[in-house]
Amino acid sequence: MKLFGKLITTTLSAGLLIGMSTSIYAHTRLDASAMVEGTRVINYLVAHSCGENTMLGTSVVFPDGVDSTVLVDGQPHGGTLKDFLPSYGNNAQLIFNRSAFDLMDEKTDSLGNVVGFWAGGGVGVPHTLNVATQFRLTAPTIEPTSCAKSVKLYISIANVCKITGVDQFSTEGVVDLWTHNNLGTPYDRVSTTDDGPAPWTVTRDLVKNPLPESCGAGVAVEVKPSAAQINRDMPIKVDGTQVWPK
Numbered sequence: 001m002k003l004f005g006k007l008i009t010t011t012l013s014a015g016l017l018i019g020m021s022t023s024i025y026a027h028t029r030l031d032a033s034a035m036v037e038g039t040r041v042i043n044y045l046v047a048h049s050c051g052e053n054t055m056l057g058t059s060v061v062f063p064d065g066v067d068s069t070v071l072v073d074g075q076p077h078g079g080t081l082k083d084f085l086p087s088y089g090n091n092a093q094l095i096f097n098r099s100a101f102d103l104m105d106e107k108t109d110s111l112g113n114v115v116g117f118w119a120g121g122g123v124g125v126p127h128t129l130n131v132a133t134q135f136r137l138t139a140p141t142i143e144p145t146s147c148a149k150s151v152k153l154y155i156s157i158a159n160v161c162k163i164t165g166v167d168q169f170s171t172e173g174v175v176d177l178w179t180h181n182n183l184g185t186p187y188d189r190v191s192t193t194d195d196g197p198a199p200w201t202v203t204r205d206l207v208k209n210p211l212p213e214s215c216g217a218g219v220a221v222e223v224k225p226s227a228a229q230i231n232r233d234m235p236i237k238v239d240g241t242q243v244w245p246k
């Protein structure tokens with residue numbers, strides 16, 4: 001009986017630990033979520049699986065900056081992202097790394113610029129562990145004449161645990177959507193707050209690129225993808241054939 005009791009205690013505390021680690025490592029986030037303009041690092045998206053299921057793959061989309069929504073101190077910006085990040089685009093390069101998944105590739109726009117990437121295949125990621133998807137990330141430079149002191153770009157992510165159509169997305173354990181909650185796409189996260197995407201904040205180098213005097217304290221810029229871009233770039237295609245969603 002004593003041994004049985006100890007077994008139960010051990011099982012209970014192991015369960016408690018797993019429960020705790022799930023909340024500590026909640027969400028899918030960049031390992032380095034803030035970068036100074038013009039710098040480059042090897043970065044990672046760190047993720048866990050959907051509930052109790054093995055993660056089979058991941059799909060990642062950066063705002064393309066073409067038809068993206070640009071906010072300045074929370075208000076819609078009349079111009080384009082070029083007003084703040086003149087050289088934005090093609091900032092992420094996926095690193096070939098089979099530590100978690102067998103297959104991986106970049107997603108590109110019509111000009112060949114990388115707008116996202118995917119990885120999948122193989123034994124998958126056990127639901128008890130986290131996975132780090134590795135890529136090289138270059139922070140664009142901030143337009144010197146602009147008042148931007150930071151630009152936060154929202155990265156949309158789908159962690160796939162069952163290969164289904166979009167009609168199955170609301171089923172528990174099928175897919176974890178770290179996406180906006182209000183774009184009106186089948187990939188929208190179901191959430192009362194817009195807390196899904198992984199933020200990537202590019203900060204201004206105030207020594208090399210000081211704010212114009214007229215800017216005062218400067219402004220905070222935010223960039224969200226359009227619904228059209230998410231619908232176009234979120235699916236996973238292998239050699240031109242869409243494999244997810246089905």
Ligand SMILES: [Cu+2]
Pocket residue numbers: 022025026027028048
């Ligand atoms: Cu989480």
